[in-house]
Amino acid sequence: xxxxxxxxxxKIAAPPREIEREPLVLNNRSLGxxxxxxxxxxxxxxxxxxxxxxxxxxxxxxxxxxxxxYLISTGVGVWGLNSPIAWGWAIVNFVxxxxxxxAGTLISAVLFLLRQKWRTSINRAAEAMTIFAVMxxxxxxxxxxGRIWFAWWLFPLPNAxxxxxxxxxxxLLWDVFAVSTYFTVxxxxxxxxxxxxxxxxxxxxxxxxxxxxxxxxxxxxxxxNRHWSNxxxxxxxxxxxxxxxxxxxxxxVSFDFAVSQVPGWHxxxxxxxxxxxxxxxxxxxxxxxxxxxxxxxxxxDLLTIRHIELMCKVTLATGSIVGYAYGMEFFIxxxxxxxxxxxxxxxxxxxxxxxxxWIMISCNVISPQFFWFKKLxxxxxxxxxxxxxxxxxxxxxxxxxxxxxxxxxxxxxNWAYYSPTKxxxxxxxxxxxxxxxxxxxxxxxxxxxxISEVKGVTNQADxxxxxxxxxxxxx
Amino acid sequence: MTDxxxxxxxxxxxxxxxxxxxxxxxxxxxxxxxxxxxxPFPVHGMDDAMGLKNSKVGWFSFCGGATxxxxxYLMVWFMNSFDxxxxxxxxxxxxxxxxxxxxxxxxxLLSAFGAIFGMLFLNRLPKLYxxxxxxxxxxxxxxxxxxxxxxxxxxxxxxxxxxxLLESAGCKHMEMVED
Numbered sequence: 082x083x084x085x086x087x088x089x090x091x092k093i094a095a096p097p098r099e100i101e102r103e104p105l106v107l108n109n110r111s112l113g114x115x116x117x118x119x120x121x122x123x124x125x126x127x128x129x130x131x132x133x134x135x136x137x138x139x140x141x142x143x144x145x146x147x148x149x150x151y152l153i154s155t156g157v158g159v160w161g162l163n164s165p166i167a168w169g170w171a172i173v174n175f176v177x178x179x180x181x182x183x184a185g186t187l188i189s190a191v192l193f194l195l196r197q198k199w200r201t202s203i204n205r206a207a208e209a210m211t212i213f214a215v216m217x218x219x220x221x222x223x224x225x226x227g228r229i230w231f232a233w234w235l236f237p238l239p240n241a242x243x244x245x246x247x248x249x250x251x252x253l254l255w256d257v258f259a260v261s262t263y264f265t266v267x268x269x270x271x272x273x274x275x276x277x278x279x280x281x282x283x284x285x286x287x288x289x290x291x292x293x294x295x296x297x298x299x300x301x302x303x304x305x306n307r308h309w310s311n312x313x314x315x316x317x318x319x320x321x322x323x324x325x326x327x328x329x330x331x332x333x334v335s336f337d338f339a340v341s342q343v344p345g346w347h348x349x350x351x352x353x354x355x356x357x358x359x360x361x362x363x364x365x366x367x368x369x370x371x372x373x374x375x376x377x378x379x380x381x382d383l384l385t386i387r388h389i390e391l392m393c394k395v396t397l398a399t400g401s402i403v404g405y406a407y408g409m410e411f412f413i414x415x416x417x418x419x420x421x422x423x424x425x426x427x428x429x430x431x432x433x434x435x436x437x438x439w440i441m442i443s444c445n446v447i448s449p450q451f452f453w454f455k456k457l458x459x460x461x462x463x464x465x466x467x468x469x470x471x472x473x474x475x476x477x478x479x480x481x482x483x484x485x486x487x488x489x490x491x492x493x494x495n496w497a498y499y500s501p502t503k504x505x506x507x508x509x510x511x512x513x514x515x516x517x518x519x520x521x522x523x524x525x526x527x528x529x530x531x532i533s534e535v536k537g538v539t540n541q542a543d544x545x546x547x548x549x550x551x552x553x554x555x556x
Numbered sequence: 557m558t559d560x561x562x563x564x565x566x567x568x569x570x571x572x573x574x575x576x577x578x579x580x581x582x583x584x585x586x587x588x589x590x591x592x593x594x595x596p597f598p599v600h601g602m603d604d605a606m607g608l609k610n611s612k613v614g615w616f617s618f619c620g621g622a623t624x625x626x627x628x629y630l631m632v633w634f635m636n637s638f639d640x641x642x643x644x645x646x647x648x649x650x651x652x653x654x655x656x657x658x659x660x661x662x663x664x665l666l667s668a669f670g671a672i673f674g675m676l677f678l679n680r681l682p683k684l685y686x687x688x689x690x691x692x693x694x695x696x697x698x699x700x701x702x703x704x705x706x707x708x709x710x711x712x713x714x715x716x717x718x719x720x721l722l723e724s725a726g727c728k729h730m731e732m733v734e735d
Contacts, residue, residue, distance in 0.1 A: 112596065112700035237635060246635035250644050255657035262661040266668045273672055281596070281698040300676070301683030304697045306580075306606055308679040309598040314611035315675035319668055322617075326664045333657050536700075537597040542573060544599060550572025 105199055105538050107382040109548075112536050115383070116281050119530045122378050123282060130377060131521060138517035145511020148504050149224055157227050159504045165490040166499040168483050171225035172337075174509050176479040177362070178218035179260065179334055180355075181472075183327055184363020185211025186267055189274070190323035193316075199391055201534040202384050205278075206374070207367050208271040209529070213519040214366070215264045217512040222256070252336040259333040266326055270319050273312075276302050277533040331359040338482065345425035345486030348413065354406035358475060361399035361445070364392050365471030372465045374524065383530055386459050393452040393464055396471060400449030403478075407446065421491070429485045433498060437481050444474020564687040564735040565591075565707040566718055567694065568727040573599045576702035579725035580605040583704065586721060590710040594688070594697040613674045620670025621663050628659035687735045694733075705733065 106115065152159055162169045185207040192200040223232045234240070235257045237247050247254050279299035286292045302308070332352035339351040368389070375384045414426040430438050448470040451457045458464065489496045523529065540548040570576040573595065580593050584607040593602060632655035636642070641649050676682070688694045688705065697703050704727070706718055722730060 116596075116699050237631060243640060246640045248642065248644065249632045249636050249655045249658055252657075255661075258658045258661040262665040265665060269668060269672050273675075277597070277698065284695040284698045300681045301686055301689070302681070302698075303686055303688055303694075304594040304596055305679075306593040306595060306599070306602050307608065308681070309595065310603050310608050311611045311613050311675045311678045313598050314613040315617075315671045318613060318617045318671040322664050322668050322671065326661075329657070329660060329664075333661075336657070533597040533698075537600075542597055542599070544572070544574040544577045544601060550574030552574070 103385065103387045104540070105202065105385070105387075106535065107385055110382055110539075112539065112541050115536050115539070116285075116532050118380070118383065119278075119528050119532050119535075120282050120285055122524070123526060123528065124285065127525065128377070131525060134517065135521050138514045138521065141511055141514025142518050143511075143514070144507055145220075145515055148508040148511055149220070151504060152224055152508070153229050157225070159502060161499055161501045161505055163497050163499060165495050166484060166487045166497060168225075168487065169499060170480075170501050170505040170509060171221040173476065173479040173483050174512065175218050175221035175225075176334055176355075176483075177476045178214045178221075178512065180331065180359035180362040180475060180479075181366045182211040182214035182218060182263070182267075182363065183331060183356070183359035184367050185209070185214075186263075186270070186323050186327040187360050187363065188367070189270060190320040190327060193320040194324060197391075198538040199388055201531055201538050202388050203367060203371060203392070203530075204534070205271075205274065205527075205531040206371060206524075206529045207363075208267060208274070209520065209523045209527070210366060210370060211267050211363075212264065212271060213516050213523075215260065215267065216519070217516050219260065219264070220512065220515075222253075222260075252333070252340040255333045256337055259330045263326060263330045266319070266323060270323060273315065273319065274531055274534070275527065276300060277304065277312075278528045278531060280304065281532050282528065328356055331355045338486075343486050344419070344421040345429065346482070347422075348410060350406055350409055350413070354403065354410075357399045357402040357406065358445075358478060361396060361403055361449075362471060362475035364396045364399065365468045365475065368392055368396070368464055368468035369472060370520070372461050372468070374529065376461075378529075380530065383535060386461075389461060389464055390455070390458045393458040396468075397449045397452040400445055400452075400471070404442075404446035407442065424489075425486055428489055429481060432485065432489070434481065434485045434488070437477050438485070441474055441477040441481050444470045445478060448474065562734050563708045564733045565705045565709075566713075566715070566722070567688070567691065567731050567733045568704045568706075568722040568725075569693065569696070569729040570702040570704065570725075570727060573602075573702055575726045576704060577602055577605045579704050579722060579727065582721060582725050583706065586712065588706060588710050588712050590707040590713075592705050594694070594703040594705065596696075596698050596700060596702075599702075612678060613671055616674025616677070617667045617670040620674075621667035624662040624664070624666030625659060627666070628662035629655065631662075632658060687733055691731075691733050693729070693731065 110118075160169060160171070185204070188200050188207045189204040192204075222235075223229060226232055226235075235247065235254070249255075276299055279295050280302035283292065283295035283299045286295055332355065335351035335355035338346035339348060341347060371384060372389070375381060411426050411430075414422045417423075428434075448467050451463070451467055457467075484499050488499055536542050540546045543549040543551075545551050568579065570579060576593055576595065577599060580602060583591055584605065593599075593606060595602070629652070633650050636655075637649035643649065688697075694703065704722065704725075706713060706722075712718075719730060
């Protein structure tokens with residue numbers, strides 16, 4: 082108990098300017114400005130570049146579907162697969178897309194648990210990217226089974242043959258469960274985050290259709306604090322559930338390889354190495370998408386240089402983990418004393434696919450090292466170009482893992498060289514069309530930055546801050 | 557005299573989260589039960605200011621997870637060891653180890669369902685009608701304003717005293733909301 086004459090508060094010196102953090106929303110923007118700016122993107126006129134990109138992406142997407150139709154009607158012979166390379170681009174593309182799909186949940190869940198408030202400006206778009214990337218990924222395991230009309234046998238559904246149930250010892254079946262759970266939980270998490278923002282747009286909407294659909298999907302949200310209380314708890318739980326989920330999904334994808342006996346695949350380092358690679362490629366893709374959007378929609382105050390710098394740091398850290406894993410794989414191949422394993426790795430770097438290996442090393446290990454320099458991290462053009470290299474490198478990583486481990490079987494009579502056909506290439510390019518169409522629709526009709534979450538990290542939102550209306554003294 | 561049979565409650569608008577929070581503390585201390593605070597984002601500390609208990613969403617999530625875990629193991633046991641037993645590599649028909657990845661994913665999936673659908677159930681969402689959503693002024697609740705609503709159905713509600721309480725909390729604008 083303090084006597085009335087005693088000073089009510091001890092004066093603490095303000096921290097020196099150098100260690101003060103840069104604000105997450107620049108130029109002291111008001112709460113209303115945040116919703117005006119983000120909802121304004123949806124309410125405004127459709128920009129010309131949007132139509133141009135859409136008109137390019139649509140035919141590319143249709144090409145993907147055409148190629149899939151051709152594959153189904155003709156057979157997997159239209160792909161470049163041979164014996165012993167029975168897993169080609171389909172699996173490479175599957176792992177590539179699913180890897181990209183990891184940044185969204187990492188940003189929304191792991192960074193949330195770590196109280197990284199900067200995530201609020203990028204989580205919505207990154208989650209959308211995740212969902213669309215998982216959709217693109219999901220196409221490939223479906224179509225690579227050959228007789229696609231039996232793809233439903235992947236699921237434990239009763240059938241007329243007994244029924245014959247799937248064999249749960251197979252890591253491919255684990256993958257079915259991991260990827261479908263990941264897609265479902267990511268989509269629900271994304272939608273739950275959207276509810277308050279859809280309500281914001283509902284309340285601003287003028288047109289009938291907008292009022293109807295935003296009203297319908299915002300579920301009658303009123304911003305009640307009794308609701309927020311349950312909502313925040315559910316959000317925290319989902320973040321806590323998505324964190325082991327995101328780590329398990331790419332671990333299980335890596336089991337597709339690691340659980341087999343093939344030299345070059347059968348390694349215990351695969352799960353953590355795949356997860357680090359997935360985060361690396363996911364952040365690469367987030368940077369590739371967000372840097373142009375930031376300037377096209379004038380979002381510099383919401384998606385600040387600090388955000389880009391922090392994403393670069395994550396890319397640098399995960400890229401270095403991936404580089405370490407590449408080195409460790411070689412070390413174990415030598416130290417393990419298994420001649421087949423040693424050969425597989427030697428062949429990877431210096432065999433017929435040496436070019437793919439060194440593209441992978443340059444893009445994944447060398448290119449992120451530029452992010453050690455603040456000057457380069459804060460230059461959006463440099464960051465954007467390097468992020469493209471990250472995307473390329475991570476595709477090659479999966480190509481190297483899948484193809485180089487398979488193309489030289491134990492006896493030289495079973496050696497072969499694998500090259501993709503036009504159908505392989507056009508199907509993969511086509512998935513970018515599908516991805517872009519979905520992403521463009523997302524940025525046109527849904528808030529691409531989480532409005533309520535960004536408001537929540539400003540000083541105006543803090544009831545203990547003078548900008549939030551605190552009178553000072555007793556807090 | 558106004559006819560309050562049609563009135564839903566008294567809506568008070570505040571400019572800052574701190575004002576809304578102080579108002580909430582006053583209303584909590586005055587012993588109201590049918591009232592709420594509406595904000596564009598979750599205000600840190602508002603649960604305490606309103607005297608809300610810890611959310612029950614966790615129980616829904618836990619029950620979902622427990623169901624997923626049990627269902628996952630039961631499914632694999634039924635499919636691979638009971639209904640269609642196939643010996644693979646001379647190993648036992650069932651072990652808790654090999655289906656673990658599947659059971660793990662099922663646990664997460666159903667826990668997530670529990671969290672989301674539990675949240676929607678506790679919040680009684682989706683809701684097709686709410687009197688506040690008819691109010692033009694209330695559109696600020698998803699924009700940049702903070703609202704306190706005290707329902708006329710609250711046993712402690714009386715127009716003059718409640719108005720006075722909200723005014724003393726620093727409210728600048730107040731209006732009746734019709735049901």
